[in-house]
Amino acid sequence: MLIVTRWLGQARLSKTHSKIALMCIIAGVLYGLAGVGVILLMTLMSFLSVGRDSPVSHGISVVESSRLGGVAIGILFCAYIIGLTLLSPYTPGVIRLERELYLWLAILACALLGFAEDLKPDFLTPVLRLAAKFVVLGSLLWAWPELVPAKLGVIGVDALLQFPLLAWALTAVFCVGFINAFNMADGANGLVPGIAAVVCTVFFMEYGRPADGILMFICTMFLVFNVISGWFFLGDTGSYGLGAIILGYGLNGVAAGDFSIWFMVALLAYPCLDFVGSVVRRVSVGQSPFAADNGHLHNHLHQRLKIALRSKVMANSFTGLLISGCTSGLVLAGYAGGWRAANSGDWVWVFVFEVAMYVMGMWLFAQRANKSAGVV
Amino acid sequence: MSIVRVVLSLAAVSFTAIGIIQSAELSALDVQSSGIRAAYALPNLPERIAVGIVGSQVITIIIENGRDTIIQETAVESGSLQGRILVNQSAGSF
Numbered sequence: 454m455l456i457v458t459r460w461l462g463q464a465r466l467s468k469t470h471s472k473i474a475l476m477c478i479i480a481g482v483l484y485g486l487a488g489v490g491v492i493l494l495m496t497l498m499s500f501l502s503v504g505r506d507s508p509v510s511h512g513i514s515v516v517e518s519s520r521l522g523g524v525a526i527g528i529l530f531c532a533y534i535i536g537l538t539l540l541s542p543y544t545p546g547v548i549r550l551e552r553e554l555y556l557w558l559a560i561l562a563c564a565l566l567g568f569a570e571d572l573k574p575d576f577l578t579p580v581l582r583l584a585a586k587f588v589v590l591g592s593l594l595w596a597w598p599e600l601v602p603a604k605l606g607v608i609g610v611d612a613l614l615q616f617p618l619l620a621w622a623l624t625a626v627f628c629v630g631f632i633n634a635f636n637m638a639d640g641a642n643g644l645v646p647g648i649a650a651v652v653c654t655v656f657f658m659e660y661g662r663p664a665d666g667i668l669m670f671i672c673t674m675f676l677v678f679n680v681i682s683g684w685f686f687l688g689d690t691g692s693y694g695l696g697a698i699i700l701g702y703g704l705n706g707v708a709a710g711d712f713s714i715w716f717m718v719a720l721l722a723y724p725c726l727d728f729v730g731s732v733v734r735r736v737s738v739g740q741s742p743f744a745a746d747n748g749h750l751h752n753h754l755h756q757r758l759k760i761a762l763r764s765k766v767m768a769n770s771f772t773g774l775l776i777s778g779c780t781s782g783l784v785l786a787g788y789a790g791g792w793r794a795a796n797s798g799d800w801v802w803v804f805v806f807e808v809a810m811y812v813m814g815m816w817l818f819a820q821r822a823n824k825s826a827g828v829v
Numbered sequence: 830m831s832i833v834r835v836v837l838s839l840a841a842v843s844f845t846a847i848g849i850i851q852s853a854e855l856s857a858l859d860v861q862s863s864g865i866r867a868a869y870a871l872p873n874l875p876e877r878i879a880v881g882i883v884g885s886q887v888i889t890i891i892i893e894n895g896r897d898t899i900i901q902e903t904a905v906e907s908g909s910l911q912g913r914i915l916v917n918q919s920a921g922s923f
Contacts, residue, residue, distance in 0.1 A: 487848025493841035497834065529845070536849030543853075667852070 472682050479677050484670060491529060491674040498525045499684040504571050506686065518684050520571045522646075523691020526671050527564060533667045543663055552597045556701045559593040563632060563697040567689030579743055583629060586693075590628040593701070594621055600704040605714045606798065628700055631721075634728030635696035639687055641751045642770040643680040645724070646687060647777030649695045650676045651785045652720060656702055658788070659711060659795060668698065680774060683766040706795075715800040716784070722807040723780045727751075730815065750811060751776055753818035780807050 473496055480488030504521040537543045546553035566585055569576040577585065594601055601624045604611050614620040639645040650672035657665035672695070678685055687695065699721070706712040718725065727749055732742040740746070751772050758768040784803060793799045 484848070485851075486844045487851060490841050490844025490846075490848050493837055494845060497837055497841060500834075532845065533849055533852060536846075537853050540850065540853030663852075 476677055476681050479681075480674055483673065483677075487670070488674055491671065492678060494529065495522075495525050495675065495678045495685055496682075499682070504688065506688075518686055520686050520688030521690070522675060522679065522685040522687045523564065523567060523571070523689070523694055525685070526675055526687075526691055527694060529671050530667055533671075534664065537663060537667075546662075546664070552599075555593055555596040556705075559589050560694060560697040560701065562589040564690050564694030567636075567691070567693035570689040583633075586629045586632060587625060590632075590697075590700075591621070591625040594624055594628070599708050600624070600701070602704070602707055602714070607714075624704075628704075630728065631700050631725070632693055632696040634724040635699070636689060636692040637731065638724040638727050638749075638751075639692045640749060641755060641773035641776070642683050642766070643676055643773030644751060644777050645692055645695070645773075646672060646676040646679050647774060648721065648723065648781045649699065651777065651781040652699050652703075655720065655785060655788060655795070656706075659706070665702075680770040683769060710796055712795045713798050713800055715798055715804055716788075716795050719800045719804040719807060720781055720784045722804055722811075723776055726808065726811045730811065750814050750818070753822075754814070757818075779810065783807075 473492070476492045476496075477489045480492045484491075498521055499519045501519060501521065504519050504524070506518050506520045534545055538545055538548075547557045548554075563586065566577070566582060566589075570582075598617075598621070601614075601617075601620050603614060603620075605614065613623060635645060638648075650669065653665055653669040653672050656662070657669045675685070675687075679687075703712065703717050703721070707714055707717055731746075731749060734748055735742050735744060735746065754775065755768060755772040758771050759765065762768040762771065784800070787793065787800075787803065788795060
Protein backbone atom coordinates (compact mmCIF):
# COMPACT_ATOMS: atom_id res chain seq x y z
CA MET A 454 0.00 0.00 0.00
CA LEU A 455 2.89 2.33 0.81
CA ILE A 456 4.43 1.65 -2.60
CA VAL A 457 1.12 2.47 -4.29
CA THR A 458 0.76 5.68 -2.26
CA ARG A 459 4.34 6.72 -3.12
CA TRP A 460 3.76 5.93 -6.79
CA LEU A 461 0.59 8.01 -6.79
CA GLY A 462 2.50 10.88 -5.21
CA GLN A 463 5.32 10.67 -7.77
CA ALA A 464 2.82 10.66 -10.65
CA ARG A 465 1.92 14.21 -9.56
CA LEU A 466 -1.78 13.49 -9.52
CA SER A 467 -4.02 15.89 -7.69
CA LYS A 468 -5.15 14.86 -4.21
CA THR A 469 -8.64 14.08 -5.55
CA HIS A 470 -7.33 11.90 -8.37
CA SER A 471 -4.90 10.14 -6.03
CA LYS A 472 -7.72 9.28 -3.66
CA ILE A 473 -9.93 7.96 -6.48
CA ALA A 474 -7.05 5.87 -7.83
CA LEU A 475 -6.22 4.48 -4.39
CA MET A 476 -9.86 3.58 -3.68
CA CYS A 477 -10.18 1.88 -7.09
CA ILE A 478 -7.02 -0.15 -6.48
CA ILE A 479 -8.26 -1.33 -3.05
CA ALA A 480 -11.74 -2.07 -4.44
CA GLY A 481 -10.24 -3.93 -7.40
CA VAL A 482 -8.05 -6.07 -5.15
CA LEU A 483 -10.99 -6.85 -2.83
CA TYR A 484 -13.86 -7.36 -5.30
CA GLY A 485 -12.55 -6.92 -8.87
CA LEU A 486 -14.39 -4.81 -11.43
CA ALA A 487 -17.60 -4.89 -9.36
CA GLY A 488 -15.77 -3.07 -6.55
CA VAL A 489 -14.29 -0.50 -8.95
CA GLY A 490 -17.78 0.12 -10.38
CA VAL A 491 -19.16 0.85 -6.92
CA ILE A 492 -16.31 3.27 -6.13
CA LEU A 493 -16.81 5.14 -9.41
CA LEU A 494 -20.56 5.35 -8.84
CA MET A 495 -20.03 6.71 -5.33
CA THR A 496 -17.46 9.20 -6.66
CA LEU A 497 -19.99 10.52 -9.16
CA MET A 498 -22.76 10.71 -6.58
CA SER A 499 -20.53 12.55 -4.12
CA PHE A 500 -20.09 15.34 -6.71
CA LEU A 501 -23.85 15.95 -7.04
CA SER A 502 -25.06 19.35 -5.93
CA VAL A 503 -28.03 17.97 -3.96
CA GLY A 504 -27.60 16.72 -0.39
CA ARG A 505 -24.43 18.75 0.23
CA ASP A 506 -23.21 19.07 3.79
CA SER A 507 -21.03 21.96 4.94
CA PRO A 508 -18.14 21.11 7.32
CA VAL A 509 -19.69 23.10 10.18
CA SER A 510 -22.91 21.11 10.19
CA HIS A 511 -21.52 17.60 10.44
CA GLY A 512 -19.78 16.20 13.52
CA ILE A 513 -16.00 16.32 13.12
CA SER A 514 -15.78 16.54 9.34
CA VAL A 515 -13.58 19.30 7.92
CA VAL A 516 -14.36 18.95 4.21
CA GLU A 517 -17.53 19.69 2.26
CA SER A 518 -19.23 16.41 1.63
CA SER A 519 -22.40 14.71 0.45
CA ARG A 520 -25.07 13.19 2.67
CA LEU A 521 -26.26 10.85 -0.08
CA GLY A 522 -24.19 7.81 0.93
CA GLY A 523 -27.31 5.99 2.08
CA VAL A 524 -29.01 6.74 -1.24
CA ALA A 525 -26.00 5.28 -3.09
CA ILE A 526 -26.15 2.13 -0.92
CA GLY A 527 -29.90 1.84 -1.57
CA ILE A 528 -29.51 2.22 -5.36
CA LEU A 529 -26.71 -0.34 -5.52
CA PHE A 530 -28.54 -2.81 -3.26
CA CYS A 531 -31.72 -2.60 -5.38
CA ALA A 532 -29.71 -2.92 -8.62
CA TYR A 533 -27.99 -6.08 -7.36
CA ILE A 534 -31.18 -7.66 -5.97
CA ILE A 535 -33.13 -6.94 -9.19
CA GLY A 536 -30.21 -8.21 -11.28
CA LEU A 537 -29.94 -11.44 -9.26
CA THR A 538 -33.70 -11.97 -9.44
CA LEU A 539 -33.75 -11.56 -13.22
CA LEU A 540 -30.54 -13.42 -14.01
CA SER A 541 -30.46 -16.26 -11.46
CA PRO A 542 -32.88 -18.63 -9.70
CA TYR A 543 -32.71 -16.43 -6.60
CA THR A 544 -36.12 -15.35 -5.30
CA PRO A 545 -35.97 -12.44 -2.83
CA GLY A 546 -37.55 -12.98 0.57
CA VAL A 547 -40.00 -10.11 0.00
CA ILE A 548 -41.62 -12.15 -2.79
CA ARG A 549 -41.69 -15.47 -0.95
CA LEU A 550 -42.40 -14.49 2.63
CA GLU A 551 -45.08 -12.14 3.84
CA ARG A 552 -43.19 -11.19 7.01
CA GLU A 553 -40.06 -10.33 4.98
CA LEU A 554 -42.25 -8.00 2.94
CA TYR A 555 -43.36 -6.26 6.17
CA LEU A 556 -39.75 -5.96 7.30
CA TRP A 557 -38.55 -4.43 4.04
CA LEU A 558 -41.53 -2.08 3.91
CA ALA A 559 -40.53 -0.86 7.40
CA ILE A 560 -36.90 -0.50 6.25
CA LEU A 561 -38.06 1.47 3.21
CA ALA A 562 -40.25 3.73 5.36
CA CYS A 563 -37.34 4.43 7.75
CA ALA A 564 -34.98 5.11 4.82
CA LEU A 565 -37.53 7.49 3.25
CA LEU A 566 -37.85 9.38 6.54
CA GLY A 567 -34.08 9.81 6.48
CA PHE A 568 -34.10 10.75 2.80
CA ALA A 569 -36.52 13.60 3.50
CA GLU A 570 -34.10 14.84 6.18
CA ASP A 571 -31.12 14.55 3.85
CA LEU A 572 -32.80 16.62 1.18
CA LYS A 573 -34.28 19.17 3.56
CA PRO A 574 -32.85 19.20 7.11
CA ASP A 575 -35.53 19.51 9.84
CA PHE A 576 -38.19 18.56 7.30
CA LEU A 577 -40.04 16.97 10.25
CA THR A 578 -39.87 18.14 13.84
CA PRO A 579 -37.93 15.74 16.13
CA VAL A 580 -41.14 14.68 17.91
CA LEU A 581 -42.93 13.98 14.64
CA ARG A 582 -39.92 12.00 13.40
CA LEU A 583 -39.88 9.90 16.57
CA ALA A 584 -43.64 9.33 16.31
CA ALA A 585 -43.34 8.29 12.64
CA LYS A 586 -40.60 5.80 13.49
CA PHE A 587 -42.64 4.44 16.39
CA VAL A 588 -45.65 3.89 14.09
CA VAL A 589 -43.53 2.18 11.42
CA LEU A 590 -41.61 -0.10 13.78
CA GLY A 591 -44.59 -0.73 16.03
CA SER A 592 -46.60 -1.84 12.99
CA LEU A 593 -43.76 -4.16 11.96
CA LEU A 594 -43.72 -5.78 15.41
CA TRP A 595 -47.51 -6.07 15.33
CA ALA A 596 -47.40 -7.78 11.92
CA TRP A 597 -44.42 -10.00 12.85
CA PRO A 598 -44.89 -10.66 16.59
CA GLU A 599 -42.15 -13.32 16.65
CA LEU A 600 -39.65 -10.45 16.51
CA VAL A 601 -40.64 -9.45 20.03
CA PRO A 602 -38.28 -11.43 22.27
CA ALA A 603 -40.02 -13.71 24.77
CA LYS A 604 -37.00 -13.96 27.05
CA LEU A 605 -33.68 -12.15 27.29
CA GLY A 606 -32.20 -13.82 30.34
CA VAL A 607 -32.25 -10.53 32.26
CA ILE A 608 -34.11 -10.69 35.56
CA GLY A 609 -36.91 -8.13 35.71
CA VAL A 610 -37.01 -7.54 31.94
CA ASP A 611 -38.08 -11.15 31.37
CA ALA A 612 -40.98 -10.67 33.81
CA LEU A 613 -42.17 -7.61 31.83
CA LEU A 614 -41.87 -9.49 28.54
CA GLN A 615 -44.47 -11.99 29.74
CA PHE A 616 -47.20 -9.39 29.06
CA PRO A 617 -47.64 -9.33 25.27
CA LEU A 618 -48.79 -5.71 24.96
CA LEU A 619 -46.08 -4.45 27.29
CA ALA A 620 -43.48 -6.56 25.49
CA TRP A 621 -44.60 -5.08 22.17
CA ALA A 622 -44.44 -1.50 23.52
CA LEU A 623 -41.02 -2.01 25.13
CA THR A 624 -39.61 -3.57 21.97
CA ALA A 625 -41.04 -0.77 19.81
CA VAL A 626 -39.44 1.86 22.09
CA PHE A 627 -36.16 -0.06 21.96
CA CYS A 628 -36.34 -0.19 18.15
CA VAL A 629 -36.89 3.57 17.85
CA GLY A 630 -34.09 4.19 20.36
CA PHE A 631 -31.72 1.89 18.48
CA ILE A 632 -32.26 3.60 15.13
CA ASN A 633 -31.71 6.98 16.78
CA ALA A 634 -28.58 5.64 18.46
CA PHE A 635 -27.27 4.39 15.12
CA ASN A 636 -27.90 7.82 13.60
CA MET A 637 -26.35 9.64 16.56
CA ALA A 638 -23.14 7.57 16.39
CA ASP A 639 -22.61 8.50 12.73
CA GLY A 640 -20.13 11.23 13.57
CA ALA A 641 -16.80 10.02 12.23
CA ASN A 642 -15.59 8.47 8.97
CA GLY A 643 -15.79 4.69 9.12
CA LEU A 644 -17.57 4.50 12.48
CA VAL A 645 -21.14 3.51 11.59
CA PRO A 646 -20.13 2.22 8.12
CA GLY A 647 -17.52 0.03 9.86
CA ILE A 648 -20.06 -1.31 12.32
CA ALA A 649 -22.56 -1.94 9.50
CA ALA A 650 -19.95 -3.75 7.39
CA VAL A 651 -19.02 -5.97 10.35
CA VAL A 652 -22.67 -6.78 11.19
CA CYS A 653 -23.48 -7.63 7.54
CA THR A 654 -20.38 -9.85 7.45
CA VAL A 655 -21.57 -11.67 10.57
CA PHE A 656 -25.06 -12.11 9.08
CA PHE A 657 -23.56 -13.44 5.85
CA MET A 658 -21.26 -15.84 7.69
CA GLU A 659 -24.14 -17.09 9.83
CA TYR A 660 -26.89 -17.39 7.21
CA GLY A 661 -25.30 -17.10 3.76
CA ARG A 662 -28.25 -15.12 2.46
CA PRO A 663 -27.55 -13.42 -0.88
CA ALA A 664 -29.00 -10.15 0.46
CA ASP A 665 -26.47 -10.21 3.32
CA GLY A 666 -23.68 -10.90 0.85
CA ILE A 667 -24.69 -7.90 -1.24
CA LEU A 668 -24.97 -5.68 1.84
CA MET A 669 -21.57 -6.85 3.07
CA PHE A 670 -20.03 -6.02 -0.32
CA ILE A 671 -21.64 -2.58 -0.60
CA CYS A 672 -20.97 -1.62 3.04
CA THR A 673 -17.32 -2.65 2.72
CA MET A 674 -16.95 -0.55 -0.43
CA PHE A 675 -18.70 2.37 1.28
CA LEU A 676 -16.35 1.99 4.25
CA VAL A 677 -13.31 2.20 1.93
CA PHE A 678 -14.77 5.25 0.18
CA ASN A 679 -15.80 6.98 3.40
CA VAL A 680 -12.50 6.40 5.20
CA ILE A 681 -10.17 7.38 2.36
CA SER A 682 -12.03 10.30 0.81
CA GLY A 683 -14.31 11.68 3.53
CA TRP A 684 -16.54 13.01 0.70
CA PHE A 685 -19.52 10.86 1.47
CA PHE A 686 -21.56 10.23 4.60
CA LEU A 687 -24.31 7.73 5.20
CA GLY A 688 -26.70 10.57 5.93
CA ASP A 689 -30.01 9.94 7.63
CA THR A 690 -31.12 7.69 4.73
CA GLY A 691 -28.19 5.38 5.35
CA SER A 692 -28.18 5.40 9.14
CA TYR A 693 -31.96 4.91 9.39
CA GLY A 694 -32.06 2.33 6.58
CA LEU A 695 -29.05 0.29 7.69
CA GLY A 696 -30.15 0.65 11.32
CA ALA A 697 -33.55 -0.81 10.43
CA ILE A 698 -31.99 -3.71 8.46
CA ILE A 699 -29.64 -4.59 11.32
CA LEU A 700 -32.45 -4.21 13.83
CA GLY A 701 -34.86 -6.47 11.89
CA TYR A 702 -32.40 -9.24 11.14
CA GLY A 703 -30.82 -8.94 14.59
CA LEU A 704 -34.16 -9.34 16.37
CA ASN A 705 -35.03 -12.23 14.05
CA GLY A 706 -31.69 -13.88 14.82
CA VAL A 707 -32.23 -13.51 18.57
CA ALA A 708 -35.82 -14.78 18.31
CA ALA A 709 -34.66 -17.80 16.28
CA GLY A 710 -31.94 -18.56 18.83
CA ASP A 711 -29.10 -18.06 16.31
CA PHE A 712 -27.66 -15.11 18.23
CA SER A 713 -27.64 -14.57 21.96
CA ILE A 714 -28.82 -11.17 23.11
CA TRP A 715 -25.32 -10.55 24.52
CA PHE A 716 -23.72 -11.30 21.17
CA MET A 717 -25.89 -8.66 19.50
CA VAL A 718 -25.34 -6.17 22.33
CA ALA A 719 -21.55 -6.67 22.12
CA LEU A 720 -21.67 -6.38 18.31
CA LEU A 721 -23.58 -3.10 18.45
CA ALA A 722 -22.09 -1.83 21.70
CA TYR A 723 -20.86 1.59 20.57
CA PRO A 724 -24.13 3.08 19.22
CA CYS A 725 -25.99 1.80 22.31
CA LEU A 726 -23.39 2.96 24.85
CA ASP A 727 -22.96 6.30 23.10
CA PHE A 728 -26.72 6.87 23.08
CA VAL A 729 -27.21 5.99 26.74
CA GLY A 730 -24.06 7.90 27.74
CA SER A 731 -25.13 11.00 25.77
CA VAL A 732 -28.65 11.01 27.23
CA VAL A 733 -27.31 10.65 30.80
CA ARG A 734 -24.66 13.34 30.21
CA ARG A 735 -27.14 15.85 28.79
CA VAL A 736 -29.86 15.23 31.36
CA SER A 737 -27.33 15.51 34.22
CA VAL A 738 -26.45 19.08 33.13
CA GLY A 739 -30.08 20.05 32.53
CA GLN A 740 -29.96 19.88 28.70
CA SER A 741 -32.47 18.26 26.38
CA PRO A 742 -31.49 14.58 25.91
CA PHE A 743 -31.71 15.07 22.14
CA ALA A 744 -29.71 18.31 21.89
CA ALA A 745 -26.62 17.84 19.69
CA ASP A 746 -23.25 18.33 21.36
CA ASN A 747 -19.58 17.44 20.96
CA GLY A 748 -19.28 15.36 24.10
CA HIS A 749 -19.26 11.96 22.39
CA LEU A 750 -16.31 9.63 22.85
CA HIS A 751 -15.52 9.94 19.13
CA ASN A 752 -15.37 13.74 19.47
CA HIS A 753 -12.87 13.49 22.33
CA LEU A 754 -10.77 10.85 20.57
CA HIS A 755 -10.75 12.94 17.40
CA GLN A 756 -9.43 15.94 19.33
CA ARG A 757 -6.46 13.85 20.49
CA LEU A 758 -5.80 12.27 17.09
CA LYS A 759 -5.99 15.66 15.35
CA ILE A 760 -2.94 16.74 17.34
CA ALA A 761 -1.05 13.54 16.57
CA LEU A 762 -1.87 13.28 12.85
CA ARG A 763 -1.18 15.84 10.15
CA SER A 764 -4.12 15.03 7.89
CA LYS A 765 -7.52 16.10 9.18
CA VAL A 766 -9.31 13.44 7.11
CA MET A 767 -6.95 10.79 8.50
CA ALA A 768 -7.61 11.92 12.07
CA ASN A 769 -11.35 11.67 11.37
CA SER A 770 -11.04 8.25 9.73
CA PHE A 771 -8.72 6.82 12.39
CA THR A 772 -11.25 7.89 15.02
CA GLY A 773 -14.05 5.95 13.33
CA LEU A 774 -11.96 2.90 12.49
CA LEU A 775 -10.45 2.70 15.96
CA ILE A 776 -13.86 2.73 17.66
CA SER A 777 -15.62 0.39 15.22
CA GLY A 778 -12.59 -1.93 15.18
CA CYS A 779 -12.28 -2.11 18.96
CA THR A 780 -15.99 -2.86 19.45
CA SER A 781 -17.72 -4.58 16.51
CA GLY A 782 -14.39 -5.61 14.95
CA LEU A 783 -13.40 -7.33 18.18
CA VAL A 784 -16.65 -9.32 18.19
CA LEU A 785 -16.18 -10.26 14.52
CA ALA A 786 -12.65 -11.48 15.29
CA GLY A 787 -13.95 -13.58 18.19
CA TYR A 788 -16.82 -14.97 16.10
CA ALA A 789 -14.71 -15.73 13.00
CA GLY A 790 -11.95 -17.19 15.18
CA GLY A 791 -14.44 -19.51 16.85
CA TRP A 792 -13.99 -18.11 20.37
CA ARG A 793 -17.64 -18.82 21.14
CA ALA A 794 -20.76 -19.63 19.11
CA ALA A 795 -22.99 -16.67 18.28
CA ASN A 796 -25.73 -18.01 20.55
CA SER A 797 -23.45 -18.29 23.58
CA GLY A 798 -24.14 -16.18 26.65
CA ASP A 799 -20.39 -15.74 27.20
CA TRP A 800 -20.40 -12.71 24.91
CA VAL A 801 -21.58 -10.79 27.96
CA TRP A 802 -17.92 -10.60 29.00
CA VAL A 803 -16.98 -8.92 25.74
CA PHE A 804 -19.74 -6.41 26.36
CA VAL A 805 -18.51 -5.82 29.93
CA PHE A 806 -15.04 -5.16 28.47
CA GLU A 807 -16.52 -2.70 25.95
CA VAL A 808 -18.43 -0.88 28.69
CA ALA A 809 -15.25 -0.66 30.78
CA MET A 810 -13.32 0.73 27.77
CA TYR A 811 -16.05 3.28 27.06
CA VAL A 812 -16.33 4.47 30.66
CA MET A 813 -12.55 4.61 31.05
CA GLY A 814 -12.18 6.53 27.77
CA MET A 815 -14.83 9.08 28.74
CA TRP A 816 -13.33 9.48 32.21
CA LEU A 817 -9.80 9.99 30.89
CA PHE A 818 -10.93 12.52 28.29
CA ALA A 819 -13.01 14.38 30.89
CA GLN A 820 -9.95 14.54 33.19
CA ARG A 821 -7.82 15.96 30.38
CA ALA A 822 -10.51 18.47 29.43
CA ASN A 823 -10.79 19.62 33.05
CA LYS A 824 -7.02 19.92 33.29
CA SER A 825 -6.88 22.01 30.10
CA ALA A 826 -9.66 24.25 31.41
CA GLY A 827 -7.84 24.66 34.72
CA VAL A 828 -10.57 22.99 36.79
CA VAL A 829 -9.25 21.31 39.94
CA MET B 830 -21.04 17.66 -18.22
CA SER B 831 -17.32 17.24 -18.73
CA ILE B 832 -15.97 14.35 -20.76
CA VAL B 833 -14.26 12.95 -17.67
CA ARG B 834 -17.60 12.62 -15.88
CA VAL B 835 -19.18 10.98 -18.94
CA VAL B 836 -16.35 8.44 -19.06
CA LEU B 837 -16.60 7.88 -15.29
CA SER B 838 -20.37 7.38 -15.55
CA LEU B 839 -20.03 4.88 -18.40
CA ALA B 840 -17.30 3.00 -16.54
CA ALA B 841 -19.33 2.96 -13.31
CA VAL B 842 -22.46 1.61 -15.02
CA SER B 843 -20.52 -0.96 -17.07
CA PHE B 844 -18.51 -2.26 -14.11
CA THR B 845 -21.60 -2.41 -11.90
CA ALA B 846 -23.42 -4.37 -14.63
CA ILE B 847 -20.45 -6.75 -14.85
CA GLY B 848 -20.57 -7.11 -11.05
CA ILE B 849 -24.28 -7.96 -11.13
CA ILE B 850 -23.79 -10.55 -13.88
CA GLN B 851 -20.87 -12.10 -11.98
CA SER B 852 -22.97 -12.23 -8.81
CA ALA B 853 -25.85 -13.81 -10.69
CA GLU B 854 -23.53 -16.48 -12.07
CA LEU B 855 -22.12 -17.10 -8.60
CA SER B 856 -25.62 -17.17 -7.15
CA ALA B 857 -26.74 -19.68 -9.77
CA LEU B 858 -23.72 -21.78 -8.92
CA ASP B 859 -24.55 -21.39 -5.24
CA VAL B 860 -28.01 -22.76 -5.81
CA GLN B 861 -26.62 -25.76 -7.65
CA SER B 862 -23.36 -26.43 -5.89
CA SER B 863 -22.98 -24.27 -2.83
CA GLY B 864 -25.63 -22.46 -0.85
CA ILE B 865 -23.42 -22.08 2.22
CA ARG B 866 -25.58 -22.80 5.26
CA ALA B 867 -28.77 -21.53 3.77
CA ALA B 868 -31.50 -23.55 2.17
CA TYR B 869 -32.50 -21.92 -1.07
CA ALA B 870 -36.25 -22.37 -1.33
CA LEU B 871 -37.82 -21.99 -4.75
CA PRO B 872 -41.52 -21.51 -4.06
CA ASN B 873 -42.53 -21.35 -7.69
CA LEU B 874 -41.79 -25.04 -8.01
CA PRO B 875 -44.84 -27.19 -7.25
CA GLU B 876 -43.13 -29.44 -4.72
CA ARG B 877 -41.35 -26.60 -2.96
CA ILE B 878 -37.88 -27.82 -3.63
CA ALA B 879 -34.99 -26.19 -1.85
CA VAL B 880 -31.28 -26.62 -2.40
CA GLY B 881 -28.71 -26.24 0.30
CA ILE B 882 -25.45 -27.41 1.71
CA VAL B 883 -24.30 -29.35 4.71
CA GLY B 884 -20.55 -29.11 5.11
CA SER B 885 -19.28 -29.30 1.53
CA GLN B 886 -22.05 -31.63 0.39
CA VAL B 887 -24.71 -30.30 -1.95
CA ILE B 888 -28.17 -31.45 -1.04
CA THR B 889 -31.60 -31.19 -2.55
CA ILE B 890 -34.38 -30.73 -0.07
CA ILE B 891 -38.03 -31.47 -0.57
CA ILE B 892 -40.10 -29.68 1.98
CA GLU B 893 -42.56 -32.08 3.49
CA ASN B 894 -43.95 -29.89 6.17
CA GLY B 895 -45.24 -27.14 3.94
CA ARG B 896 -47.87 -25.74 6.23
CA ASP B 897 -46.16 -22.41 6.46
CA THR B 898 -43.28 -20.61 4.84
CA ILE B 899 -40.72 -21.78 7.36
CA ILE B 900 -38.78 -24.89 6.44
CA GLN B 901 -39.11 -27.08 9.50
CA GLU B 902 -38.36 -30.62 8.62
CA THR B 903 -36.87 -31.81 5.41
CA ALA B 904 -35.91 -34.98 3.69
CA VAL B 905 -32.53 -35.11 2.08
CA GLU B 906 -32.89 -36.52 -1.40
CA SER B 907 -29.47 -36.54 -2.94
CA GLY B 908 -25.81 -36.60 -2.07
CA SER B 909 -24.25 -38.93 0.41
CA LEU B 910 -26.49 -37.71 3.17
CA GLN B 911 -29.53 -39.89 3.39
CA GLY B 912 -32.30 -39.67 5.89
CA ARG B 913 -33.88 -36.77 7.61
CA ILE B 914 -32.33 -33.64 8.94
CA LEU B 915 -33.75 -30.81 10.87
CA VAL B 916 -33.07 -27.51 9.19
CA ASN B 917 -32.77 -24.47 11.34
CA GLN B 918 -35.83 -22.27 11.04
CA SER B 919 -33.80 -19.32 9.91
CA ALA B 920 -32.32 -21.28 7.03
CA GLY B 921 -35.34 -20.64 4.89
CA SER B 922 -35.88 -17.05 5.82
CA PHE B 923 -33.41 -15.09 3.75
